[in-house]
Amino acid sequence: MTISAPHQKPVDQQTIVIIGGSHAGIACAERLRKLGHTGAITIIDRLTGLPLERPPLSKAFLKSDAAGDASFALRPDSWFADNDIIFMDGCDVTAIAADDHQLTLADGQTLDWDQLVLATGAYPRPLPVPGGDSDQLMVLRHPDDARGLREKLHLAETVSIIGGGYIGLEVAASARTLGKNVSVIEAADRLLARVASTKASAYFDALHQSHDVAVHTNAQVSAIIPSGQHMTVTTKDNMSIDADLVIAGIGVIPDMDIAAAAGISTGNGIMTDTCYRTNKPDIYAIGDVALAADGYTHGQxxxxxxxxxxxxxxxxxxxIMEQPAGLHEVPWFWSEQYDQRLQSAGLVPAEHETVRRDGRRDGQISFWSFAADGSLAAVESLNDAQAYMVGRHLLSADQADQPVTIDMIADPATDLKALMRR
Ligand SMILES: Cc1cc2nc3c(=O)[nH]c(=O)nc-3n(C[C@H](O)[C@H](O)[C@H](O)COP(=O)(O)OP(=O)(O)OC[C@H]3O[C@@H](n4cnc5c(N)ncnc54)[C@H](O)[C@@H]3O)c2cc1C
Incomplete structure (x- = not known):
């Protein structure tokens, strides 16, 4: 079947197709409607069912039972009809004809579009060792992964997690909270090496050890050996860990094969300008898959x-609506592990100097990282919403002429709120 849409309609009446019905795709459709778009909007996703939020999948969802799954929906079922958005679930887009403004689904059906938004996200990086392709090795990205993991987690006694990034550590905390014996195996010399300051890494290492998680850094996995219902993980330095359940969380690969095949420029993601336009007219890439010219960091x-x-x-x-877009904001992120809520703003550079501040209440801590040129680069706060808010404000582009120094932050007498009022 071919659903055709004539091009060259007024922009607010054009046919927009969004590939990917997760955080980015749904937010884009919602924003288009709020901006007055009245034309057809279709969201296509290869997954089946109502899209669920991803962050809880390593946190509350893993600890809950299946009866409450609907409470994790990204939007209620009625949202699609209420906003006149067609949601095609269980449909894999297999090809894009960029010049013809058409795409093809796995069943051969074609769809025409005036504007196409690629919100295809990413998929778990495979573990490149013998046994790394075992069916018993679990990954966590989408709701179905989380459902499978939750089922096995409840039955397991020992759990081994390969990868000490945020997802691995959140799963470790959830598993530990459920009373499992947990180990984390990380190839780098510290946890969260790619994203956190060295001080925050040390903090999370100590946090997990205090909850009796066995944390192994500098440990490179050499093989996964399934044996019956169990698995053995071996490392290059001859460590051997047996577990009922092994989860690999070693990062993701942007899902961009259909884009590359369509002649859209790619690198470690689909390349875009600051407005998320690709090199092909009328095609955008957003969310985890986009390798964007960033207006905040001025990098790609x-x-x-x-x-x-x-x-x-x-x-x-x-x-798309030809309306002025806002500026890129300072990047921010959160994580939850045990009773700790991390909120971070900014990006920690490879070379950084970090000072720790203790908040007014017990257990409130923040790490403030400065780049080699002395400028504030990132704030990581634990159970300290005020430090996070101040940090995020000081990191915003319009504060560049009001720099804070490492000495100001290191001085316990400095009133953080007063820094916002300058
Ligand atoms: C377990 C977990 C915990 C997280 N926790 C946090 C957190 O605490 N804080 C935070 O800020 N972020 C967190 N994240 C990251 C956050 O969820 C992602 O940044 C976000 O999901 C990215 O959204 P996206 O729409 O770009 O991509 P995705 O969520 O990856 O969605 C892409 C969608 O596109 C679909 N798709 C891809 N290709 C095709 C195709 N060819 N045809 C049809 N459909 C296709 C996929 O099926 C998928 O549904 C977490 C992620 C995970 C997995």
Whole structure:
């Protein structure tokens, strides 16, 4: 079947197709409607069922039972009809004909579009060792992964997690909260090496050890050996860990094969300008898959966070509607592990100097990282919403002429709120 849509309609009446019905895709459709778009909007996703939020999948969802799954819906079922948005679930887009403004689904059906938004996200990086392709090795990205993981987690006694990034550590905390014996195996010399300051890494290492998680850094997995219902993980330095359940969380690969095959420029993501336009007319890329020219860092960057999914969706929707888009904001992120809520703003550079501040109440801590040129680069706060808010404000582009120094932050007498009022 071919659903055709004539091109060259007024922009607010054009046919928009969004590939990917997760945080970025749904936010884009929602924003388009709010901006007055009245034409057809179709969201296509290869997954089946109502889209669920991703962040809880490693946190509350893992600890809950199946009866409450609907409470994790990204939008209620009625949202699609209420906003006149067609949602095609269980449909895999297999090809894009960029010049013809058409795409093809796995069943051969074709769809025409005036504007196409690629919100295809990313998929778990495979573990490149013998046994890394075992069916028993679990990954966590989408709701179906989380459902399978939850079922096995409840039955397991010992759990081993390969990868000490945020997702691995959140799963470790959830598993530990459920009373499992947990180990984390990380190849780098510290947890969260790609994203956190060295001080925050050390904090999370100590936090997990205090909850009796066995944390192994500098440990490179050499093989996964399934044996019956169990698995053995071996490392290059001859460590051997047996577990009922092994989960690999070693990062993701942007889902961009259909874009590359369509002649859209790609690198470590689909390349876009600051408005999330690709090199092909009328095709945008947003969310985790976008390798965007970033107006905040002034670099080409691919960010994996709900905030970026929403911000990129918002900017792309404004651009499609030919309305002025907002500026890129300082990136922010959150994580929850045990009773700790991390909120971070900014990006920690590879080379950084970090000072720790203790908040007014017990257990409130923040790490303030400065780049080599002395400028504030990132704030990571634990159970300290005020430090996060002040940090995010000081990191915003319009504060560049009001710099804070490491000495100001290191001085316990400095009133953080007063820094906002300068
Ligand atoms: C377990 C977990 C916990 C997280 N926790 C946090 C957190 O605490 N804080 C935070 O800020 N971020 C968190 N994140 C990251 C955040 O969820 C992602 O940044 C966000 O989901 C990105 O949204 P997206 O729409 O770009 O991509 P995705 O969520 O990856 O969605 C892409 C969608 O596109 C579909 N798709 C891809 N290709 C095709 C195709 N060819 N045809 C049809 N459909 C296709 C996929 O099926 C998928 O549904 C977490 C992520 C995970 C997995």
């Amino acid at each position: 960057i691919r960010l994996e966070s709900v905030h970026h999914a929403q911000m990129s969706a918002d900017i792309a929707a404004h651009t």
